[in-house]
Amino acid sequence: MAELEAGRRxxxxxxxxxxxxxxxxxxxxxxxLENDQLIGTVGGGAIERLAIERAxxxxxxxxxxLEWYHTGDAMACGGDALLAxxxxxxxxxxxxxxxxxxxLRDEPACVAERWTDAAAPKIEVGPAxxxxxxxxxxxxxxxxxxxxxxxxxxxFGAGHVGAALVGLAAAAAGFEVHxxxxxxxxxxxxxxxxxxxxxxxxxxxxxxxxxxGPRDSVVVLTHGHAHDETVxxxxxxxxxxxxxxxxxxxxxxxxxxxxHLVASGVPQERVDAVAMPIGLAIGAVTPAEIALAIVAQxxxxxxxxxxxxxxxxxxx
Numbered sequence: 434m435a436e437l438e439a440g441r442r443x444x445x446x447x448x449x450x451x452x453x454x455x456x457x458x459x460x461x462x463x464x465x466l467e468n469d470q471l472i473g474t475v476g477g478g479a480i481e482r483l484a485i486e487r488a489x490x491x492x493x494x495x496x497x498x499l500e501w502y503h504t505g506d507a508m509a510c511g512g513d514a515l516l517a518x519x520x521x522x523x524x525x526x527x528x529x530x531x532x533x534x535x536x537l538r539d540e541p542a543c544v545a546e547r548w549t550d551a552a553a554p555k556i557e558v559g560p561a562x563x564x565x566x567x568x569x570x571x572x573x574x575x576x577x578x579x580x581x582x583x584x585x586x587x588x589f590g591a592g593h594v595g596a597a598l599v600g601l602a603a604a605a606a607g608f609e610v611h612x613x614x615x616x617x618x619x620x621x622x623x624x625x626x627x628x629x630x631x632x633x634x635x636x637x638x639x640x641x642x643x644x645x646g647p648r649d650s651v652v653v654l655t656h657g658h659a660h661d662e663t664v665x666x667x668x669x670x671x672x673x674x675x676x677x678x679x680x681x682x683x684x685x686x687x688x689x690x691x692x693h694l695v696a697s698g699v700p701q702e703r704v705d706a707v708a709m710p711i712g713l714a715i716g717a718v719t720p721a722e723i724a725l726a727i728v729a730q731x732x733x734x735x736x737x738x739x740x741x742x743x744x745x746x747x748x749x
Contacts, residue, residue, distance in 0.1 A: 434526065434529055434530070434533070436466055436467065437521060437522060437523050437525065437526050437529070438523070438526065440523060441466070441467045442467065442492050442493075442494075442520050442521065442522050443464050443465065443466055443467075443492060443520065443521040443522075444464065444465040444487070444488030444489055444490070444491045444492030444493075444518065444520055444521075445462060445463070445464050445465075445488060445491075445518070445519055445520070445521050446462065446463045446464075446465075446475055446484035446485070446487060446488045446516060446517070446518045447460075447461070447462045447463075447475075447516075447517045447518075447546075447576075448460065448461045448462075448475050448476075448514050448515065448516060448517075449499075449515045449516075449517050449546070449548075449567075449569045449576040450514070450515040450569035450571075450576075451512060451513065451514045451515070452512060452513045452514075453512030453513055454512040455476060455512035455513075455514055456476035456477055456478070457474065457475055457476035458567075459515075459566075459567040459568075459569065459576075459578075460566075460567040460578055461473070461474065461475045461476060462475070463475045463481070463484050463485065463488065464488070464521075465485060465488040465489050465492055467492065469489070471485065475514075475516070476514075480502055480514060480516065483502065483516070484516060484518065487516075487518040488518055490518075491518055491519055491520040492520055494520075496552060497517075497518060497519040497520070497551060497552060497553070497554055498516075498517070498518045498551070499515070499516075499517045499518075499548050499551045499554075499574075500515070500516055501513055501514070501515050501516075502514045502515075502516045515569060517546070517548065517554070517576070519554050525556060528544075528556050528557060528558050531558045532544060532558050532580055535558070535580065536580065536581075536582045536583075539582045539646075540561075541560075541561035541579060541580065541581050542558055542559065542560065542561055542579075542580045543558070543559050543560065543561050543564060543577055543578070543579055543580065544556065544557070544558050544577070544578050544580055545557045545558075545559065545575055545576065545577045545578075546575065546576040546577075547573075547574065547575050548574040548575070548576070549573070549574045549575075551574075558580075561579060564577055564578075564579045565579065566579070567579075581648070582609070583607060583608065583609040584606075584607065584608050584609065584648065584649075584650065584735060585608065585609045585610075585611065585645075585646065585648070585649040585650070586602050586608040586609065586610045586611070586649070586650045586651075586652065586731065587610075587611050587613065587643055587645055587649060587650070587651045587652070587675075588602075588610060588611070588612045588613070588628075588652050588654065589613045589614070589636065589639070589640065589651070589652070589653045589654060589655055589660075589664045590613075590614060590652075590653065590654030590655040590656065590660075590681075591612050591613075591614035591616070591619040591620050591624070591625065591631070592614075592619065592654065592656060593720035594654050594681065594720045594723050594724055594727075595612065595614070595652075595654045596619075596624060596625060596720075597720045597721045597723070597724035598610075598652065598654070598724040598727055598728065599612060599625050599627055599628050600625075600627050601721075601724050601725060601728050602724075602727075602728050602731065603627040603628070603629075604627060605728065606728050606731065606732055608650070608731070609629045610627065610628045610629055611628065611629055611630045611632070611643070612625055612628045612630070612631045612632065613632045613633075613634075613636070613639040613640070613643065614631075614632075614633060614655075615633065615634060615635055615636055615639075615655075615660075616633075616656075617633050620632065620633035636655060636660045636663050636664055637663050637664075637667060639664075640663065640664045640667035640668060641667050645668065645671065645673075645675050646673070646675070647673050647674065647675065647676060648675075648676055649675045649676060649677075650675060650676060650677040650678075650679075650731055650734070650735075651664075651668050651675050651677065651678045651679070652679050652680075652681075652711065652727060652731075653665055653668075653678070653679065653680040653681065653711075654680075654681045658682070658686060658689075658690070661680055661681075661682065661690065662690055662693055662694065665678070665680060665690065665694060665707065666694060666697055666699065669694060669699045669703045669704065669707070670698075670699065674703065676734070676735075676738060677708065677731065677734050677735075678706065678707045678708065679707065679708035679709065679711035679712070679727065679730065679731075680707060680708070680709040680710075680711055681709075681710065681711050681712075681723070682709065682710055682711075683710065684710060686710075687709040687710055690709065691704050691705075691707075691709070708730060708734075711726075711727055711730065712726030712727040712729070712730050713726050713729045713730045713733070714726075715729070
């Protein structure tokens with residue numbers, strides 16, 4: 434928004450609909466700033482080159498465009514994409530500010546792009562609609578996309594794995610990460626610059642007071658089995674459960690922890706839902722590798738909640 438506030442135009446290319454095999458799907462966007470800096474991607478390859486070319490043109494005053502692109506003409510994947518390209522100007526700031534305010538308040542909203550007049554597309558924002566994913570309405574030439582706050586990740590434990598997880602989850606996977614630890618020498622902003630918050634205190638107090646919502650993820654990586662179970666018990670005893678809970682440890686530790694949680698009164702179905710041992714089975718050994726396995730599982734679970742399935746690559 435700084436570009437628009439400064440009076441500079443931004444070229445924006447968006448995928449409004451896709452079919453078949455595509456590297457990215459509806460909702461993917463690429464912006465070209467005045468200095469030619471690129472933000473985002475619509476999938477790379479030939480469609481990316483076309484998007485950049487057209488975004489530069491509209492940024493410089495060219496006309497908007499809305500056109501189906503057939504990747505089979507230039508790429509091996511063989512899918513199709515509805516590529517929309519338009520300029521963002523200072524006139525669009527009220528809508529963008531409304532979206533930002535909704536995100537800051539953690540209030541879901543819906544953005545609509547109306548292309549009934551392809552020469553003058555309009556963008557609007559309103560209350561959340563009954564929409565789980567971006568959708569193109571061909572009859573009304575309208576694209577709607579639900580907008581929610583970034584996925585929040587609560588990491589209990591700021592040791593080697595926790596520190597590696599913070600950086601990877603925030604930078605690579607787009608999570609808003611909140612960290613909790615009882616060791617002042619580890620729970621420091623200087624060690625975890627990519628964390629949204631860093632909290633120090635007793636684990637039982639931290640777990641009880643953490644603002645964990647139904648769309649959030651919780652990862653438990655403390656420095657002892659007893660602390661892990663303390664955090665798990667506090668989280669699983671909540672009326673509102675997070676979307677994902679995972680805990681590090683061996684299969685033997687996981688079995689014991691499950692027994693203790695059930696004996697403490699946690700419903701069996703909540704205990705069974707915990708990813709424990711945590712992470713995808715990729716043979717991870719080092720803290721960085723373990724963090725990668727955890728992030729991979731977080732991304733997979735997030736995609737499943739969105740109805741997107743496991744995506745490309747190995748179907749483990």
